[in-house]
Amino acid sequence: MKPQADIAQSVARNLKQYFKDLNGETPCNVYEMVLQQVEKPLLECVMEECGGNQSKAALVLGLNRNTLRKKLAQYGMLGA
Template structure:
């Protein structure tokens, strides 16, 4: 069994490992449940955008760090165009 926690770096190749995908899903599910509990089950509109932004920022930061700032390799690992990656990095102030 593979254990993943916040301190464990996740290799991009491992993202396709079926054993790790449920761990990531469960982490997101727990965070959403906690958020809904904290706002007393009445979140403001835009919950999807909030969750995407909260996940995307650390995702971009970690992937860019993993590839030592190489945008071409990071974009390939993320499965997005390099121009899209640059736009997102700028959006989050990571450029």
């Protein structure tokens, strides 16, 4: 499946550059950093694709709607 391979390659390429840019400094919290960098744009794209419909977006993402709401709140993406 090409899109997944492209995403994986992009992540790997960016991580290699990140470690290179550290220039010997010790990295910290890389797992959380990567999750945040990937998760927010994923949520934004899916929510846009689903016209803001959280139930539909949760289905597309394979998440429980409450889990989706928690993640949207975490990234400040819930409407007022």
